Amino acid sequence: MSIPISKPFFTGGEGAAVAAAVESGWVSQGPRVREFEEVFARRVGAADAVAVTSCTTALQLALYVTGVRPGDEVIVPSLSFIATANAVWQCGATPVFADIDPRTYNLDPAATERAITPRTRAIMPVHQVGLPAEMDAFLELGERYDVAIVEDAACAIGASYKGRPVGSLSPMACFSLHPRKVITTGEGGMIAVQDPAVAAQLRFLRQHAMDVSDLARHSATDVVIESYPERGWNYRMTDMQAALGLCQMDALDEILERRTRLAARYTEALAEMPALHAPYDPPHSERTWQSYSVRVDARSPISRTDLMRRLLADGIATRRGVMAIHQEASYAREGGFDLPHTDAAAADVLMIPLYAGLTDDEQDYVVERLAVHSNAMAVAA
Numbered sequence: 001m002s003i004p005i006s007k008p009f010f011t012g013g014e015g016a017a018v019a020a021a022v023e024s025g026w027v028s029q030g031p032r033v034r035e036f037e038e039v040f041a042r043r044v045g046a047a048d049a050v051a052v053t054s055c056t057t058a059l060q061l062a063l064y065v066t067g068v069r070p071g072d073e074v075i076v077p078s079l080s081f082i083a084t085a086n087a088v089w090q091c092g093a094t095p096v097f098a099d100i101d102p103r104t105y106n107l108d109p110a111a112t113e114r115a116i117t118p119r120t121r122a123i124m125p126v127h128q129v130g131l132p133a134e135m136d137a138f139l140e141l142g143e144r145y146d147v148a149i150v151e152d153a154a155c156a157i158g159a160s161y162k163g164r165p166v167g168s169l170s171p172m173a174c175f176s177l178h179p180r181k182v183i184t185t186g187e188g189g190m191i192a193v194q195d196p197a198v199a200a201q202l203r204f205l206r207q208h209a210m211d212v213s214d215l216a217r218h219s220a221t222d223v224v225i226e227s228y229p230e231r232g233w234n235y236r237m238t239d240m241q242a243a244l245g246l247c248q249m250d251a252l253d254e255i256l257e258r259r260t261r262l263a264a265r266y267t268e269a270l271a272e273m274p275a276l277h278a279p280y281d282p283p284h285s286e287r288t289w290q291s292y293s294v295r296v297d298a299r300s301p302i303s304r305t306d307l308m309r310r311l312l313a314d315g316i317a318t319r320r321g322v323m324a325i326h327q328e329a330s331y332a333r334e335g336g337f338d339l340p341h342t343d344a345a346a347a348d349v350l351m352i353p354l355y356a357g358l359t360d361d362e363q364d365y366v367v368e369r370l371a372v373h374s375n376a377m378a379v380a381a
């Protein structure tokens with residue numbers, strides 16, 4: 001068998017939907033983009049949603065409209081994909097790394113509070129692999145210290161925190177539509193936003209800070225001469241992407257159900273493997289299971305990477321767990337960082353295949369190979 005780490009889930013109508021966008025002649029920033037934004041906003045409980053080219057550009061734009069500028073600091077987890085920190089850097093600001101909660105792998109509110117300085121402009125909690133961060137604590141910190149909260153919800157479409165959907169929790173949450181995420185448009189991002197004035201500002205900045213949108217110009221009854229009162233970016237989504245996104249929104253509930261069922265099967269199987277630990281699942285959150293992380297017990301004599309090698313030889317793709325940004329040369333600093341929980345999680349965790357189209361037979365094979373290798377570990381221990 002050959003089992004990838006991840007695969008997008010398509011139901012069959014996507015090709016025709018994308019072709020219809022092409023045939024309509026309106027291929028960028030047209031009616032399908034607007035419809036996708038409306039459907040997305042409704043689904044995540046936001047007042048509005050603004051489509052862009054990726055979650056990275058979404059984060060950068062969200063930080064920018066929050067007022068993050070050179071000289072400011074933004075607190076982020078180091079245990080995240082590097083785009084989390086890059087988006088801060090792209091605003092000319094400094095990412096400040098705070099440690100994680102070792103159970104959830106999400107940014108720890110207490111460590112975050114310790115990292116606040118007079119230069120802190122924003123806190124960026126990440127809903128890591130689709131598990132909501134402790135948003136009540138972050139919103140409270142934001143109020144108390146007068147700093148903004150911008151959510152990195154790259155993996156979290158469909159997740160909810162204490163019964164509230166991610167996308168409805170704070171002024172702005174940024175989602176990814178990359179193929180490794182829960183739903184995809186090939187590449188793409190979405191900013192869920194509560195304040196209509198902020199949504200208008202985001203739309204303006206994503207289109208070169210032009211004061212007339214394509215949609216408005218198209219329906220104008222007089223000549224429109226646009227102007228550019230500020231500087232902006234080109235972060236426009238195409239209508240082919242939006243057409244695909246609309247199909248994916250129709251499939252979202254099925255995708256989430258399938259992922260949740262498969263995750264429960266893994267968790268049950270891992271209970272029998274003493275050298276491996278299933279992810280902690282807080283009762284007050286519904287996660288997306290964008291990835292399934294397995295922690296290799298610290299007492300095991302065989303490393304996480306050796307386990308990954310053995311699985312690869314069996315035809316099973318795995319990935320290391322979420323990276324630690326501060327360990328990369330691009331973010332290293334003299335004297336290092338004091339992030340013990342982040343360092344431990346980056347060393348011990350691997351991701352195993354989980355996607356909506358994974359069959360029970362394929363999953364049983366993954367479980368069987370995990371049991372063989374991890375029992376060898378347990379015996380060796």
Ligand SMILES: Cc1ncc(COP(=O)(O)O)c(C=O)c1O
Nearest residue numbers: 054055056081083154176177178
């Ligand atoms: C937590 C997190 N933030 C941001 C990103 C960047 O998303 P995109 O590839 O859409 O820019 C990712 C993607 O892997 C991610 O996992």
